[in-house]
């Protein structure tokens with residue numbers, strides 16, 4: 115009896131540890147692997163997160179068309195095959211679990227995810243969760259209520275997934291969307307963006323399945339000046355994140371229509387700020403290399419966006435440092451009671467975080483304004499910019515990296531630095547490699563899709579005739 119009691123206490127003690135030792139070890143490993151130039155106080159990788167992960171070669175096909183398109187020209191000649199998808203997702207996620215660590219965000223990404231049968235889609239998400247991954251499905255969003263319902267509910271009509279995360283990719287560079295095959299502007303797509311959000315709101319209302327929605331969008335010189343309008347028009351629709359990807363010269367060359375190099379990160383970020391109506395302090399917390407990622411976390415309070423941390427406020431920097439120092443490995447997605455118990459233990463061990471936390475909340479309330487908060491409430495809203503690199507730079511940079519050599523060409527050298535600090539990995543269990551998504555799309559996809567085309571040829575019936583291109587862009591992690 116005493117033995118059983120002691121055993122229970124031991125298990126409770128283990129479960130309520132603020133962070134699990136395996137996750138702490140994975141974070142330490144990640145930090146040590148990072149190159150020196152990104153090991154600075156603002157770096158999130160190796161302190162709070164392991165980075166983002168994505169699938170590849172699991173369903174390359176898509177039924178819309180994009181200019182530009184990141185997918186190789188053979189992607190649309192591969193059949194969508196649920197059994198292949200689920201087995202391959204399971205294999206890749208198992209490898210990431212073993213190599214990277216117990217928990218990470220991962221994107222179910224390839225061609226268009228809604229071409230998967232809903233049961234196969236659900237099985238792929240469940241496989242990702244089984245390996246400790248928090249999955250996000252990447253879609254063009256052109257699907258119906260029936261598809262979403264069948265994805266979320268099992269054959270017994272009850273939810274088989276408690277929560278769904280989706281990124282809807284909407285921009286005027288995509289062709290073939292039902293009801294608006296050739297959008298003339300970003301604004302014309304707003305009813306489709308709204309409809310996408312409303313599908314998930316209905317799912318939550320009618321079946322209790324929660325959701326997290328991101329809006330992703332490719333940026334080229336053609337739609338740059340419309341980006342701010344998209345944010346202003348759509349920030350109250352229900353998206354929790356707006357992620358922008360300046361176009362890169364990667365994928366199907368037939369679909370490169372503009373001089374994408376005319377865009378700079380500062381130009382795109384300035385437009386995002388114009389849309390948010392606020393300065394977006396991306397330097398306070400960084401994910402990997404700043405040339406790849408900019409992220410600003412904040413709250414939308416009425417029409418005002420408030421940063422959760424401001425890089426011009428020393429007390430906020432102090433709060434960030436304490437957060438990184440003491441909240442490493444704390445699983446914010448744990449069941450609420452368990453999370454509360456862990457936080458109590460954390461506070462008992464480091465009482466200073468309580469006063470730091472309270473002062474931080476006070477600053478946040480002042481920034482937002484109490485009356486405005488009471489009137490509008492607050493919704494978390496994150497802005498992201500992820501800048502993929504041109505395949506012509508990635509190929510030589512990757513080849514040299516694999517040989518352990520550094521390039522003398524400053525442009526290729528910069529590419530190598532970014533690849534070494536990559537925050538968005540894809541798994542190759544067959545070779546034992548984790549590769550940056552830039553390498554996957556710019557170097558490996560063509561041969562991979564050619565092999566898949568032979569493995570999974572299109573059905574002779576013509577039911578899955580290829581569309582001429584693919585529309586999605588990966589989302590940064």
Ligand code: SF4
Pocket residue numbers: 402406407500501502503532533535536537538550551552553
């Ligand atoms: S995928 Fe490319 S752009 Fe994205 S973080 Fe990795 S190296 Fe940088």
